[in-house]
Amino acid sequence: xxxxxxxxxxxxxxxxxxxxxxxxxxxxxxxxxxxxxxxxxxxxxxxxxxxxxxxxxxxxxxxxxxxxxxxxxxxxxxxxxxxxxxxxxxxxxxxxxxxxxxxxxxxxxxxxxxxxxxxxxxxxxxxxxxxxxxxxxxxxxxxxxxxxxxxxxxxxxxxxxxxxxxxxx
Amino acid sequence: xxxxxxxxxxxxxxxxxxxxxxxxxxxxxxxxxxxxxxxxxxxxxxxxxxxxxxxxxxxxxxxxxxxxxxxxxxxxxxxxxxxxxxxxxxxxxxxxxxxxxxxxxxxxxxxxxxxxxxxxxxxxxxxxxxxxxxxxxxxxxxxxxxxxxxxxxxxxxxxxxxxxxxxxxxxxxxxxxxxxxxxxxxxxxxxxxxxxxxxxxxxxxxxxxxxxxxxxxxxxxxxxxxxxxxxxxxxxxxxxxxxxxxxxxxxxxxxxxxxxxxxxxxxxxxxxxxxxxxxxxxxxxxxxxxxxxxxxxxxxxxxxxxxxxxxxxxxxxxxxxxxxxxxxxxxxxxxxxxxxxxxxxxxxxxxxxxxxxxxxxxxxxxxxxxxxxxxxxxxxxxxxxxxxxxxxxxxxxxxxxxxxxxxxx
Numbered sequence: 416x417x418x419x420x421x422x423x424x425x426x427x428x429x430x431x432x433x434x435x436x437x438x439x440x441x442x443x444x445x446x447x448x449x450x451x452x453x454x455x456x457x458x459x460x461x462x463x464x465x466x467x468x469x470x471x472x473x474x475x476x477x478x479x480x481x482x483x484x485x486x487x488x489x490x491x492x493x494x495x496x497x498x499x500x501x502x503x504x505x506x507x508x509x510x511x512x513x514x515x516x517x518x519x520x521x522x523x524x525x526x527x528x529x530x531x532x533x534x535x536x537x538x539x540x541x542x543x544x545x546x547x548x549x550x551x552x553x554x555x556x557x558x559x560x561x562x563x564x565x566x567x568x569x570x571x572x573x574x575x576x577x578x579x580x581x582x583x584x
Numbered sequence: 585x586x587x588x589x590x591x592x593x594x595x596x597x598x599x600x601x602x603x604x605x606x607x608x609x610x611x612x613x614x615x616x617x618x619x620x621x622x623x624x625x626x627x628x629x630x631x632x633x634x635x636x637x638x639x640x641x642x643x644x645x646x647x648x649x650x651x652x653x654x655x656x657x658x659x660x661x662x663x664x665x666x667x668x669x670x671x672x673x674x675x676x677x678x679x680x681x682x683x684x685x686x687x688x689x690x691x692x693x694x695x696x697x698x699x700x701x702x703x704x705x706x707x708x709x710x711x712x713x714x715x716x717x718x719x720x721x722x723x724x725x726x727x728x729x730x731x732x733x734x735x736x737x738x739x740x741x742x743x744x745x746x747x748x749x750x751x752x753x754x755x756x757x758x759x760x761x762x763x764x765x766x767x768x769x770x771x772x773x774x775x776x777x778x779x780x781x782x783x784x785x786x787x788x789x790x791x792x793x794x795x796x797x798x799x800x801x802x803x804x805x806x807x808x809x810x811x812x813x814x815x816x817x818x819x820x821x822x823x824x825x826x827x828x829x830x831x832x833x834x835x836x837x838x839x840x841x842x843x844x845x846x847x848x849x850x851x852x853x854x855x856x857x858x859x860x861x862x863x864x865x866x867x868x869x870x871x872x873x874x875x876x877x878x879x880x881x882x883x884x885x886x887x888x889x890x891x892x893x894x895x896x897x898x899x900x901x902x903x904x905x906x907x908x909x910x911x912x913x914x915x916x917x918x919x920x921x922x923x924x925x926x927x928x929x930x931x932x933x934x935x936x937x938x939x940x941x942x943x944x945x946x947x948x949x950x951x952x953x954x955x956x957x958x959x960x961x962x963x964x965x966x967x968x969x970x971x972x973x974x975x976x977x978x979x980x981x982x983x984x985x986x987x988x989x990x991x992x993x
Contacts, residue, residue, distance in 0.1 A: 438925060464814040467929065468955035472942055485940065487927050487955070491814060491830045498927060519817030519960045540598060545644035545992060554652055561656050 420495050423461055430457065433499075443498040448484075448510055451501050455486070455513045463488035463497060466517035469524065471503075471531045475557040481505030482533060486513075503533055512538040530555035599640050600630050609637055616645050620723045620978045623988030625962075627981075629974070636977055639969035641962060646992040651952055658918030658947045659685055659759065667753040669954060670990035672715055675701075675708040675744075676932045678757035683838060684928040684939040685759040689893055689921050695882040697761035698840040702877045703774065704747065704756065705839070705930075706870040710781075711740040712933035713867050720860075720982035721792065724801050729791065736784055743773050760894035761887035771878065778875050785867055792860070802857040806968040806980035809854055816967065817960030820935025822984065825862045826854035832931040844876045856983040863985075893919045918947035927955075934958055934985055958990035 424435050424442045431454050433444040446454055468487040475481055480502030488497045503510055510527075512535040514520040524535035525544040532553035535541060543550060552559050567575045593605060603609045610631045615621040624645035630638040650669055654662040666681045667674035679701055686693060693701075718733030741751040747766050748756040756763050792798050808818065810828040823830055831848045833841040849865035851858035888894045895914050896907035913919075921943040929938035935957030944950040961984050968980050 438927075441927070443925075464811075465819070466817055467936060468927065468938055468940055468953065470940055470953040470955075472925075472951045485925075485953075487938065487940070489936075491828060494835050496836075496927075517817070518815045519963050522959065522963050542595075543644075545647040547644070554649060561652060 441496045445500045448501045452511050455516045458488055459516055462493045463490045465489040469520055473557045478505040508533040509536050511536050600638050604630050634973050636969045636972055639966045643991050646988045650993045654952045664755050670987050672712040672987050673708055673932050674754055675704045679705055680930045680937050680939045682757050682759045684926050684941045687928055688926045691760045691888050693761055694885045696884045697886045699877045699881050700762050701757055701839050703874050706874045707740050709933045710867055710870045711737045713863050716985045723978050723982040739777050765886045774878055801979050804855050805976050806856045807854050816964040818964050820957050821862045824850045825858035827852040844873045846873050856979050859983045920947055954993055956990040958986045962986050962991055
């Protein structure tokens with residue numbers, strides 16, 4: 416970690432009471448979810464203009480916290496990179512939205528809802544984004560099984576066709 | 585099976601204007617089978633006559649669950665899927681994945697492999713821009729451009745085939761190096777490209793750069809300022825066309841990009857035409873990098889000799905017990921990456937291509953997330969589309985250079 420990043424991390428640690436971890440040269444901070452909006456505003460003001468990624472990791476069957484939501488920030492003006500991790504519990508997984516600070520968080524938070532079922536509170540347009548609107552479940556959760564399709568051959572084509580879950584007239 | 589749910593205007597009323605609900609403006613579906621949406625992008629347009637009032641992109645038609653599938657596969661097998669994400673930049677995806685794994689397990693890559701990676705990544709960038717140029721010009725009704733670009737692209741795909749046996753889905757770059765050394769014909773084939781392509785780019789410029797039809801369709805359309813770009817997460821040539829000099833190859837060099845002398849083209853205007861000029865100049869710079877890398881291509885191994893993570897060469901498997909054991913372990917269980925997480929980004933032809941990788945110590949990635957540039961670049965379309973004509977929207981979509989495999993993952 417270079418000096419410039421070190422000072423920023425120290426500042427954020429003091430201001431938000433965060434825990435810092437170093438990961439391969441970049442900084443990583445763990446913050447409680449109530450403070451994420453204020454932290455994002457601060458981070459944006461410190462010159463991290465770009466929200467590179469916003470994603471989550473599911474630690475199921477661990478429930479407290481079940482998810483870690485990960486924000487990757489890039490500073491174009493200062494050439495720095497930083498990560499913030501926010502633990503989210505498995506029961507009522509919600510998170511305040513940051514889409515008013517970083518506009519591309521809009522779709523990224525929709526993806527979070529679609530794939531993990533983590534609701535961004537105050538989001539202007541929280542619909543599913545990648546899966547169909549009537550999909551059930553959140554596919555990237557660890558308790559969601561990886562699906563498969565039965566291969567059809569001539570001898571069992573009709574049999575599998577009957578139970579195949581696709582739209583029929 | 586759940587009933588098929590119908591989406592009405594009521595569900596979207598927070599996205600369209602008041603007039604759409606009263607029926608004064610028209611809601612029109614563009615795509616997912618529209619030829620100028622470059623794949624399966626669906627745009628719901630609110631139109632007042634010819635003018636776009638609101639544009640609501642609808643994505644996910646090409647969602648293949650790559651992230652979920654990768655979590656169920658070992659690292660070697662997961663890499664094969666990375667080619668299919670951004671199918672215009674398969675080598676770049678392999679590079680991002682391999683570099684993330686290398687950072688996680690601490691693998692060194694030999695200098696020759698680094699140089700080969702750079703050459704192939706730049707050739708892939710070139711061919712991706714060729715496809716963009718051909719299709720974007722086709723959207724503006726320049727039919728012959730499309731044929732020229734695809735003619736040139738074949739030369740690059742031939743080089744890919746020479747190296748890996750595959751034209752597009754190469755999986756040639758592997759964690760720890762590349763699959764195998766380049767064949768003897770490689771240098772002549774790349775030199776041929778370096779000799780002929782600069783003249784071809786001049787020809788494209790002669791056809792398009794001062795073409796009044798092209799200027800009419802592109803100048804001052806789809807404007808984005810540098811600040812808006814960053815706020816929307818827009819990276820790559822779009823960001824550079826808005827005057828921000830940000831290229832990961834220069835600012836956070838990887839794979840030995842710091843040794844090569846090249847420029848980052850920028851334009852201040854931020855419109856469709858500026859993006860066209862930036863990408864054309866990038867094609868020239870890519871050739872410059874390829875030339876330098878080929879001139880000083882080091883001699884030596886192309887794979888790390890850390891056989892815990894990289895399969896030993898076939899010649900050793902027959903004579904060395906250890907090599908046989910490593911080979912067996914790697915092809916049955918795979919390798920165990922240490923616990924930890926990593927975010928690594930490379931510059932793809934479309935912008936910052938990042939991989940977030942988390943390992944729990946098992947041979948399969950616990951979580952892998954692809955930060956794909958098209959996903960964020962596409963989000964800026966509603967902003968650019970406000971108040972333009974439908975025909976201009978086609979030019980704007982072309983200039984964003986989306987790859988739907990990259991958006992939907």
